[in-house]
Amino acid sequence: MTASAPPVIRRSPTEWVKENLFGNWWSGLVTVVMFPVLVFAAYRTALFVFVNGQWEAVTRNLTLFMQGTFPREEQWRLVVQILLFALAFGIGAGTNAASTRDTAEDAGLSYSRGSFGETLRRMWSLVLFIAILLYFATIDPAGSIWAPFALVAVSGAVAYVGFQARLFPRSLRNLGWLLTAILLLFGFQIVSGFDAGGWIPLALLLAVATWSVIPGERFPSRLIGIAVKVIAVVVVAFVVRLVYAAVDTTGIGWDQWSGLHLTLMTSAIAIVLSFPLGLLLALARRSTLPALRWMSTAYIEFIRGVPLITLLFMGQYVLAFLFPADVELSRITRAIVAMALFTAAYVAEIVRGGLQSLPKGQTEAGQALGLAPPTIMRRIILPQALRAVIPAMVGQFISLFKDSSLLTIIGILEFLGVREIVHAQADFRGVAIAETLVFVAFGYWAFAFAMSRESQRLERRLRVSR
Amino acid sequence: MTSEANPQVYSDATKAKGTPIIECVGVDKFFGDFQALYDINLNVGSQEVVVVIGPSGSGKSTLIRCVNRLEKHDRGTITVDGIELTDDIRNIQEIRRETGMVFQQFNLFPHLTVIDNITLAPRQVRHEPKDEAEAEAMRLLERVGIPEQARKYPGQLSGGQQQRVAIARSLAMKPKVMLFDEPTSALDPEMIKEVLDVMVELAKGGMTMIVVTHEMGFARAVADRVVFMSDGSIVEVGTPEHFFTNPQEDRTKLFLSQIL
Numbered sequence: 001m002t003a004s005a006p007p008v009i010r011r012s013p014t015e016w017v018k019e020n021l022f023g024n025w026w027s028g029l030v031t032v033v034m035f036p037v038l039v040f041a042a043y044r045t046a047l048f049v050f051v052n053g054q055w056e057a058v059t060r061n062l063t064l065f066m067q068g069t070f071p072r073e074e075q076w077r078l079v080v081q082i083l084l085f086a087l088a089f090g091i092g093a094g095t096n097a098a099s100t101r102d103t104a105e106d107a108g109l110s111y112s113r114g115s116f117g118e119t120l121r122r123m124w125s126l127v128l129f130i131a132i133l134l135y136f137a138t139i140d141p142a143g144s145i146w147a148p149f150a151l152v153a154v155s156g157a158v159a160y161v162g163f164q165a166r167l168f169p170r171s172l173r174n175l176g177w178l179l180t181a182i183l184l185l186f187g188f189q190i191v192s193g194f195d196a197g198g199w200i201p202l203a204l205l206l207a208v209a210t211w212s213v214i215p216g217e218r219f220p221s222r223l224i225g226i227a228v229k230v231i232a233v234v235v236v237a238f239v240v241r242l243v244y245a246a247v248d249t250t251g252i253g254w255d256q257w258s259g260l261h262l263t264l265m266t267s268a269i270a271i272v273l274s275f276p277l278g279l280l281l282a283l284a285r286r287s288t289l290p291a292l293r294w295m296s297t298a299y300i301e302f303i304r305g306v307p308l309i310t311l312l313f314m315g316q317y318v319l320a321f322l323f324p325a326d327v328e329l330s331r332i333t334r335a336i337v338a339m340a341l342f343t344a345a346y347v348a349e350i351v352r353g354g355l356q357s358l359p360k361g362q363t364e365a366g367q368a369l370g371l372a373p374p375t376i377m378r379r380i381i382l383p384q385a386l387r388a389v390i391p392a393m394v395g396q397f398i399s400l401f402k403d404s405s406l407l408t409i410i411g412i413l414e415f416l417g418v419r420e421i422v423h424a425q426a427d428f429r430g431v432a433i434a435e436t437l438v439f440v441a442f443g444y445w446a447f448a449f450a451m452s453r454e455s456q457r458l459e460r461r462l463r464v465s466r
Numbered sequence: 467m468t469s470e471a472n473p474q475v476y477s478d479a480t481k482a483k484g485t486p487i488i489e490c491v492g493v494d495k496f497f498g499d500f501q502a503l504y505d506i507n508l509n510v511g512s513q514e515v516v517v518v519i520g521p522s523g524s525g526k527s528t529l530i531r532c533v534n535r536l537e538k539h540d541r542g543t544i545t546v547d548g549i550e551l552t553d554d555i556r557n558i559q560e561i562r563r564e565t566g567m568v569f570q571q572f573n574l575f576p577h578l579t580v581i582d583n584i585t586l587a588p589r590q591v592r593h594e595p596k597d598e599a600e601a602e603a604m605r606l607l608e609r610v611g612i613p614e615q616a617r618k619y620p621g622q623l624s625g626g627q628q629q630r631v632a633i634a635r636s637l638a639m640k641p642k643v644m645l646f647d648e649p650t651s652a653l654d655p656e657m658i659k660e661v662l663d664v665m666v667e668l669a670k671g672g673m674t675m676i677v678v679t680h681e682m683g684f685a686r687a688v689a690d691r692v693v694f695m696s697d698g699s700i701v702e703v704g705t706p707e708h709f710f711t712n713p714q715e716d717r718t719k720l721f722l723s724q725i726l
Contacts, residue, residue, distance in 0.1 A: 106579065106617035217595045364536050365573035365632075369587035369639060370563035379586060383577050 048434075057432035058439045059136040061422045065439070066133075068258025068413050069421075077191045077252065078261065079151060084187035086155035088180045090162020093119045095176030098166040100461055102173070116163045122453050129446035178209050188265070193251020199244035203237040210236050255330045260443060263415040266336050267401040273340035274400070275393075278347025283377070285352055296348070303345035308403055311338045312410050335407050343400045350392045354385035387462045394455035398448045405444070416440050487512045487643060487674055488533060492542035495528055495698075502528045504699045506542070510643070515675045517685040517706075520695035521721060526678040529695070530645045533676070534565045547642055563591060566636025570648040572628045574620035574635070580607070581616040584635045591639070599638075606634040610664050626657030630664055637668075644668065646677040682725065686710060694718050 011019070022028040058065065067078055097114025104111035112118070120127055130152060137148040165176045185201050192198070210232050216225030257265060284296035303311070315338030316331060323329065329337075358381060366376035386393075408417035419436045422428055428436075486509040495503035503525050510516050518526045531537040533544060535551055535558045544551045546561045575583050584603035588594045594602075607613040610630040612623075620628050629649055636644060646665065650658045662684050669675055669688045679685065685692050685706060692709040694702045694717075702715045710726075713719050 107619055107622060108617075109622075215595065217589075217593045222593055359571075359573075361569060361571050361573035362575065365567075365569065365575070367536060368534055368562060368565075368567035368569075369635070370559050370591050371587060372559065372591075375590050379590065380575055384575075387577065 053435050053438075054432040055136065055139070055435055055439075057422055057428045057436050059139045060427075061418070061425075062133065062136055062140060064259065064421060065415065065418050065443075066259050067261050068418050070257055070259070070261065071252060074252050080190045081187045082151065082155055083158055084183050084190065086159040087162045088183035088187060090116075090159035091165040091176055091183065092162075092180040093159075094163040094165035095168070095173060095180065097163075098168065098170075098176070099173055101166075102170055114166065116160055119163070122457060123450045125446040125449040125453075129443060132442075174209075174212075178205070181205055189251070191251055191257075192254060194244055194247045194249050195251070199241045202244075203240040206236045206240060207233040253330065254332045257332070258413040259418050260415045262332075262407075262412070263401075263404050264447070266332065266339070266407070266414065267397075267404045270336050270339040270343060270400055270404070271397045273336070274343035274347055277340065277344035279351055279382075281344060281348035282351035282355065285348065286355060300345045300348050303342055304349070308339070308342050309406050309409060311342050312406055314338065316410055331410070331412060335410065335412060339400060339404065343396060346396050347393060350389045350396060351385065353392070354387075354389035355381060357388055358384055390455055390459050390462070394451060398451050401448060401451070402444055415443060485512055486510060487547050488676070489545040490529075490533075490542065491544075493529075493532060493539045493544060494541035495525070495532060495537060495539045502698050503532070503539070504697075506700060508693065508700065508703075510674060510676060511690075512642075513672045513674055514690045515669045515673075515677065515688050516691050516693055517689040518676060518678045518693045518695060519680065519682070519685060519721075520701075523697075524695040525698040526695050527647050528698075530567075530647055530676050530678055533643075533645060534562050534567055536567075563639055564641055565643045565645055566633075566639060566641035567645045567647065568629070568632050568636055568649045570651050572620070572625070572632045572652070574628055574632055576620050579617050579619055580612075580623070580631050583620065583631060584638045587635070588638050603634070603638060606637050607631075609637075609667070610634045611660070624657060625653045626660045629653065629657075629661045633661075633664055633668070643674045643676070646675065646679065648678050648680070650679065650681055680725070682710070694721065696721070 020027075021031040063072075067075070070078065093114075093116075097119070100114060101111055134148055134152060138145055165179070168176055182202065182205060185205065189198055211229050214225075214229050214232055216222070216229055219225035219228060254262070254265065281296050281300060284292045285300065287293050287296075312335055315334040319329065319334050319337065362380055362384065363376055366380045371379070404414060405416040407414045408420070411417075413421065419440065422436055423430070423433065488508070488510040490506050490508045493503055493506040494501065506529060508516075508529075518529065520526050528537055532539045533546065538553075539551075547564055549557055549561055549564075551557065551561060574580075575586070578586065581600060581603050584606060585594075585596070585599040588599045588602065589596065604613055604616060607616055610633055612627050612630055615623055615627060615631070620631065623631065633644075633649075649665070650661050653661065658681070662681060665675070665677070665684070666688055677684070677689075687706075689706050691703055692706055693700055694709070694713075694715075696717050702709070702713060702718045704713075709718075710722065713722060
């Protein structure tokens with residue numbers, strides 16, 4: 001038997017139109033009615049965007065939209081942040097492409113070789129957004145024209161260099177992920193500063209890495225292995241603390257952040273916090289201990305019954321009562337806490353759905369092998385449950401990202417809130433309101449769409465192992 | 467009916483096999499108000515192969531699921547290799563490590579490759595180093611005849627191959643007893659043999675096995691004893707020759723007449 005490709009049916013464009021747009025009388029009718037409507041809508045949109053729109057309100061305030069009232073003389077911090085994030089993005093994408101290839105190769109499946117261009121194409125909404133920002137930058141007569149282009153070009157180059165992490169040998173795959181995480185952290189801290197408890201996240205990251213790198217089972221007894229691991233982790237944390245104490249620079253606290261920068265940072269932090277919290281809540285709700293189960297259920301049902309905006313206000317006015325008087329939380333911290341607590345309840349319900357979707361046989365197979373219940377959860381149930389709920393969870397995160405615009409209402413100037421400054425300017429008072437709104441909406445869409453595309457890709461990739 | 471009740475039929479075979487490794491005494495099991503097992507008394511000797519047959523709903527699966535505490539029995543005692551099953555979780559885990567189980571639906575872990583499925587328990591429970599666990603897993607895959615599938619995912623394998631991986635996964639924990647819960651019932655006919663062949667090899671190697679199955683050919687060829695269950699009770703126990711040629715109970719005769 002010889003293998004043959006499935007037959008390819010070729011259609012000319014005319015045939016396609018005939019088949020799909022005028023296949024029968026009602027399809028033809030819909031086409032005839034909808035076509036002028038679409039043309040008219042496209043015409044009016046183009047007219048607004050290219051002819052009538054007064055985009056000066058945006059072009060002259062680009063910096064304001066991006067970084068808001070962030071101190072201008074400290075702008076270098078944001079530039080370094082962008083470069084570090086670009087490198088992290090590159091290394092992360094490269095490592096990801098390589099590990100997809102590993103999995104596929106091992107299992108003898110076909111795979112498309114991940115390329116840098118392919119990664120960018122997947123994020124086309126962001127590429128379009130950046131292109132529009134660059135175009136606007138050329139219109140603005142006051143600003144420097146070459147600086148934005150240089151920043152984008154250098155970031156792209158840095159990301160491309162980082163993408164070469166896909167050439168790392170397989171044994172260094174986890175190093176790629178670790179580098180990505182460390183660069184994201186440094187990118188954050190170059191702005192926020194390396195002082196106070198700044199050493200803790202890096203110490204945690206390196207502690208986890210150290211713990212997993214040391215082969216505990218190689219030691220004569222299990223206890224010695226664990227002892228060595230604990231000592232190594234403590235030493236690593238201590239060294240990190242010393243280094244941070246030596247560097248100790250004060251940065252720009254997030255109470256001074258605003259604009260798109262603030263939107264992206266608050267959302268990212270709230271997402272990162274809400275996931276583990278939601279996971280714990282989901283596990284607690286399925287716990288055999290009634291006290292845990294009731295508390296988790298009560299929390300989830302309370303949060304789900306309260307609007308986010310109410311929680312944000314409560315974060316500003318009620319959270320203070322829950323902490324000792326000398327603990328002073330900044331407004332942004334309180335807002336992030338409120339957003340994370342809110343999203344965690346929804347993440348918990350999504351994860352619970354995933355846990356329930358698994359057949360009972362999976363747990364039984366683990367039990368029959370003599371695995372301890374926590375191991376069954378960690379190694380068998382959670383990996384499958386979380387994969388199953390990726391789309392729903394990313395949807396929740398996109399929701400959180402968009403809802404961060406509610407911070408405007410509690411007086412925090414994030415991306416949407418910057419408009420208030422713009423329209424307080426003499427030139428734009430009551431003018432070009434539609435233009436700034438459209439611009440901001442487009443910005444939100446660009447990021448939300450990229451997240452959604454990324455989740456689809458992740459879902460497809462993980463389907464390999466199903 | 468206990469094993470002591472018809473010694474003339476099988477006692478010689480049992481005694482020759484040495485000390486009992488599984489002892490069930492007066493086991494009752496309820497699901498709510500429904501009684502699934504009635505006063506089960508069954509001993510399985512070391513290296514013995516016991517095949518449990520009976521109509522569906524007769525409690526065959528429930529019985530072997532009680533042996534490794536996937537179901538909790540409500541009355542009576544079950545002792546595995548000298549350890550009595552109690553609510554103590556340590557006891558339960560110890561017994562589960564000594565008894566491997568193969569399920570009708572395979573229950574492989576779909577997110578792990580074949581080799582990771584096999585090495586998971588040795589690495590997590592016995593803390594074996596990765597390379598040793600993998601070397602042992604490859605030996606087991608050779609034994610069940612599919613070493614070339616080691617890096618694939620369960621979803622890429624046929625049913626028969628998956629079930630053979632499931633057997634290898636259980637063997638990786640070096641169990642003293644293997645429980646088979648209708649291992650071939652979910653397989654296409656052409657794949658049943660490849661799984662049964664592995665089980666026959668296992669039995670020849672001296673593994674103690676309790677097999678719930680509808681494969682009468684397997685029971686005839688491999689079983690030391692056949693246990694017939696109906697409506698939650700053991701109706702008749704005997705050697706295959708006795709059981710298939712000269713059954714004593716009417717219920718057994720009826721069942722055999724329906725399936726043979």
